[in-house]
Amino acid sequence: MQKNIMTRTIISTPNAPSAIGIYSQAVRSGNTLYLSGQIGLDPKTMQMAEGIDAQIVCVFDNLKAVAEAAGTSLNNALKFNIYLTDLANFAKVNEVMARYVSAPYPARAAVGVKELPRGALVEADAVILVE
Secondary structure, three states: OOOOOEEEEEOOOOOOOOOOOOOEEEEOOOOEEEEEEEEEEOOOOOOOOOOOHHHHHHHHHHHHHHHHHOOOHHHEEEEEEEEEEOOOHHHHHHHHHHHOOOOOOOOEEEEEOOOOOOHHHHHEEEEEEOO
């Protein structure tokens, strides 16, 4: 029996925050890219953006930078997972997300959580198709 061995490629870019733990910004396996969760850290200063609106934009900017480093875009996203410390901010996420992806939209989950790393108010990760 022949084994199907998939390779994995680590994706890294200075245009998104460096990992603050033992993980990679993204891992590509075949035509699938798995992006680690991004919070509202400015990649240049590694400081948290001020307020929920700025953090949401920063999260999507960071995801976009990692996707582009892998040769794809957020428009090829298959699924987003969004984590919010206050689900009342869900409409704000929708408003910002619409600037980064267009229809047909990817699958998505939104989860209310007690807290996030570094006191972040929002975090998102994604699975993206690399064509």
